[in-house]
Amino acid sequence: MGSLLFSTCRSCVHWLGFLLVEPVKAPILLTSDCTVPENNNAVVLICHTNADSIEWFFNGTNLGLSEKRKLSEDHRNLTIDPVEREDSGYYQCKVSNPISSAEISLLTFRCLLTNAQFSVVSTNVAEGKDVRLSLRNTPPNVTGYRWFRGESGIPHDLIAGYFILERKFVKGRLYDGRKIVDLDGSLLIRKATREDKGIYTVVAHLPNSVQRVGFGWLDVFEPVKAPILLTSDCTVPENNNAVVLICHTNADSIEWFFNGTNLGLSEKRKLSEDHRNLTIDPVEREDSGYYQCKVSNPISSAEISLLTFRCLLTNAQFSVVSTNVAEGKDVRLSLRNTPPNVTGYRWFRGESGIPHDLIAGYFILERKFVKGRLYDRRKIVDLDGSLLIRKATREDKGIYTVVAHLPNSVQRVGFGWLDVFEPVKAPILLTSDCTVPENNNAVVLICHTNADSIEWFFNGTNLGLSEKRKLSEDHRNLTIDPVEREDSGYYQCKVSNPISSAESWLLELHIQDE
Template identity: 35%
Template sequence: MEPPSALSRGGRVPWQELLLAVSLLTFWNPPTTAQVTVESVPPNAAEGKDVLLRVHNLPANLIGFGWFKGTTIDPHREIVSYAADLQEITPGFAHSGRETLYHNGSLLFQNISLEDTGYYTLQIIKRNVQVERLTGQLRVYPELPKPNITSNNSDPVENVDSVVLTCEPQTQNTSYLWSVNSKSLPDSARLELSLDNRTLTLHGVTRNDTGPYECETWNPVSAGHSDPFTLNVLYGPDAPTISPSDSYYRPGANLSLSCHSASNPPAQYSWLINGSPQPSSQELFIPNITVNDSGSYTCLAYNPGTRLNKFTVKTITVSEPVSQPSINISNTTATEHKDSVVLTCSTNNTGVSIWWFFNNQSLKLTERMKLSPDNSTLTIDPVRREDAGDYQCEVSNPVSSSKSDLVKLNVEYDFTQQSSGLSAGAIAGIVIGVLAGVALIAALLYFLCNRKSGGTSDLRDLTEHKLSASNHSQDHSDNVHNKTDEVAYSSLNFNVQAPKKSASASPPLTATETVYSEVQKK
């Protein structure tokens, strides 16, 4: 910034007293062609820097002008004045030695301080004793130092303690802004900011509140950014986990267990085997284990910071491989629909699971099959031809399995009978339908036989009647018409035959009826 040339200084002259007196009595500001204004350059000044109250459009033909601190004209608050005729400036009571006045009315402040903040008044006195006043403002802000974060609790305990973080140092007219994990603070009922945002309170701190946290300071002339701050939250131990997850082993294997728990500071570990303490260690190793090593293995985790402990119990089972089972069958040959069969899977091992197989596939139970509670006995009652085949059982424990030899079941049945596979209701319906059909056919045959027997008797009577009438008619015709009529008789045979039966039945009986009919020729 290049200010205009400064005016030379001089002593106080008598006309200045008159100027002050006139200014105190005159309040009328006549209009001017160009309005006089005062501007602060820069608008916001940093403490220790220079700032200029620049005057624009200062009118000519002046008696003089002067600057006062504040918004009132008070001789004790006068900074400097200028007499135009003598071209001299005179310091006032409020002059600090850091102010410089220029011929265009501008006032320069050097090495400005926070105390310089405020309003300043320029009074201009013209030749016609007209007075004009203008006000300018200085805004002075400190250069902010680099902020840092402090905590009221260096080792808070999870879900127990609250933490207050403070952004230092405290400065006036400063804005504070917080961030966590390089992001803005999340909305949470556990986070609370002070009215000026300078302090951040975390209620009921958790392990997820470790941070890092950062604070920023800002004012119109400078900004600062703190280093990251990380909370050391004490937590745990959580319930420990024992790895690997395997719980079953064969004799002779090596048992290697490891325990882990989330904890800050790191947990201290110890072991119990069937309640017996073991040397403190995170790892447990037993070579060449035996059945006697089966039991409960307990891992204990202790946090010296929170003074809490947690434990986990794991059951280890050492099992011998299972031996081959065998099947005992009540009878290997059974009659369909009459006999039942019981198959028993025998094993020398305990604590095993038993499974059944039929024709090399897993057995699908039907309503005729039942298993004992431990699956060792399979009952089929009654057997059917589809039950015939190869049966096998398998025993297993978590470390091994074994299948028995095949056992074959034979089922005898009548080859003339077809296994319909129909339900009892369906069979009953078919039987009833067949019986009803037979009864209907018998009734029909009976009706036909009776009808044909009655028709034969009528024909015989009719024949006899016709023969008698014929003789009588012949005599009468000979006398009356003198004609000869020939009557011929023919026989019709009606065969009544019963319905066809199977080839094993007796040959059908045939009833033959002879019916005579009259055929008259003219």
């Protein structure tokens, strides 16, 4: 039997793990209603817990799953769809972790079957407008209402309440003065904000300490603004190039039109997953025409003029030369295929080209330098239209847009990317263990680095991978399993990014007989 030794034990790291576990708290069992219509509805029971291990019980025995009784992947949600009379009874969840366990009382949630489900009417509203969350199927003889954020219904999440007999308004931790519980139990929210979006829970208090619980959703949308349709160039070479049109919008629903009709997709016309980017590859003469995007959300819609972007076909594409730079160094973003007779340039961060994102500009005839919201003294627009950035930082990384102004109010738009890299530091080669038995154990070598590109070497040549020599997905970890005598030798990792490279010290692996 041999043993495994490393001559560079300063690089060796030994791991000893321990697990901190939060004690389990009594779970809270939630449902949108304990009284649901038979056959016609589904019911979801939620076991609200800080534990990972969850068991469900029905009438005191383990819950049997079926086509209609299903658990979510994390076992927190039980869905019964459809609900039938046989589903009436007592439900319970028991939770645990390696050090403790807890359960909820069997008696709290008994589902009976009637024809009315108490709930909050889910509602959409424009940001800044007033909205009322109304109730559906309110039970008779209600003595009071309490409203909560989220689905827990716990005091910590109370907004406000109103108790009718006492004529008493109560304020909770989340009360902010904009929310009012009315006599009919509805919740009025004045000047809704995006932070008001989410699930709301209402508890209706009935005589004899009976409570009914309802849930609903409020969605708060920013009013849709007219979208901005961008392209790197409206003049592109036929057959040889691709063009990307970008619909810049604050809406989620986007439709594309070509010459006034719905855009037909094909192998060469493709939309990105979010429908914001339309790629035409290759561009052909038939693609010349008028493009438009229409956007909407549940409360508003907008569109961009058909006439703004007409693509003709020539052989020059105006753009920014995408560039890499080391952090702390100066960099110049140059232009490619600059059109003739330019009268000025404006530079923007991102791809929108809107005034809010303006860095700076220079207008040649007026000899006028303009500063935008994103201007800082490190950025200068030169006479040739290039953008000089002094002492680049990681925050400078991203897309840049340049607008070239031509006579007769014509504009040309170009895009490019700046990547700012931290100079690569010499990597440190670590191992999980400095002494392991031959054949019987695995060893892991770790290349600790701030770079993304990693190469491994063994005895001065590129490391050959095999069934026993494997790299992790990010190439940082080399696993040898099992370790054999032939694995003895010198290991090294070399790392790089587009602007620098470095290599680790050699780590020598010995296998010696005991």
